[in-house]
């Protein structure tokens with residue numbers, strides 16, 4: 001049946017030619033994608049090779065810093081870690097200084113390391129010829145582990161995982177910053193850059209008032225264009241473009257006291273405990289499904305006679321089951337992704353508080369804690385630079401992590417003034433828990449990515 005065979009051959013050829021055309025289109029697309037990503041330069045490859053060759057020094061520095069206890073309240077320990085890192089910054093050509101805190105604040109202070117483009121020129125206009133971004137790199141020297149807690153010296157758990165106090169949060173991240181800068185310096189790539197590294201001494205338990213403990217931090221960040229924070233990395237392919245902020249509230253409810261048998265009558269009303277329960281339940285019903293918004297009542301005290309000490313978070317109550325309770329105090333937190341979200345939530349909460357049950361009244365007050373780092377277009381632009389670096393390194397793309405997965409951090413204080421990215425530090429598990437770990441096999445990539453990020457943004 002030749003007549004049938006010939007058309008089949010034709011159609012096979014046709015399909016084949018389509019396949020060939022498709023393959024060639026795919027190749028063209030691939031080629032043009034490669035053309036869009038610049039690829040690594042000779043200098044960048046040199047930086048990466050230096051980092052590989054100096055991983056033993058990186059691990060040694062990590063070990064040395066982890067083995068100095070620097071719980072936030074261990075002022076001597078925090079200063080010692082600061083002195084250790086200061087020497088390393090100086091190797092990268094940075095000038096270092098210690099920002100001391102007044103004794104009354106009971107915190108160690110902060111390490112600041114900086115290099116200025118054209119530092120010799122007096123006029124601030126001299127930097128106008130510089131094309132690169134001014135960078136503000138954030139780390140912290142303290143950990144949550146105070147000296148009276150069980151010690152956990154740096155220990156290798158297997159050939160790629162180590163444990164130790166602050167090994168991941170965030171001495172690992174501090175080492176990422178330092179090694180990245182040293183790698184760039186030895187290649188001569190920090191010339192004419194404007195970079196400040198700010199390692200706070202009380203990130204885990206910041207001292208009050210915050211105007212004093214974060215005032216200098218904020219002022220220096222305002223002189224930069226971009227802030228990069230090196231808190232723990234969430235895998236190798238995501239960074240944080242947003243972090244939630246934290247704030248607090250206090251609800252005080254009063255009611256008419258009297259014999260319990262009269263409760264629910266117009267004269268006696270409902271008492272303070274029913275009114276507090278109504279308010280909390282309505283908070284939950286009205287606001288609990290809003291994305292990125294959470295609020296948690298942490299303590300509730302109610303009865304005939306109550307005491308609450310906000311400084312110690314302790315309270316006491318005296319009451320009887322046959323007395324309508326006249327007083328309740330509740331305190332809680334409120335976490336949010338933008339100032340607008342926080343403000344809207346506060347307005348709703350005030351409205352709910354105002355709808356009092358009979359013979360009760362209530363008032364709510366709010367205190368600001370740490371601001372949020374809202375995901376902005378500027379942050380996304382910095383992410384796109386990191387993404388292209390990751391692609392050039394052959395590590396796949398980098399995306400923005402879920403802002404709901406991170407609490408507040410130091411970078412949040414400056415998010416209103418500069419573009420921000422966090423989560424550029426070490427990777428590991430169990431931050432803040434005894435036995436936290438670091439993935440040492442991922443550390444070389446994270447140092448290289450940090451170095452190239454600093455390099456490309458600053459030139």
Ligand SMILES: [Zn+2]
Pocket residue numbers: 140169170203231
């Ligand atoms: Zn941290």
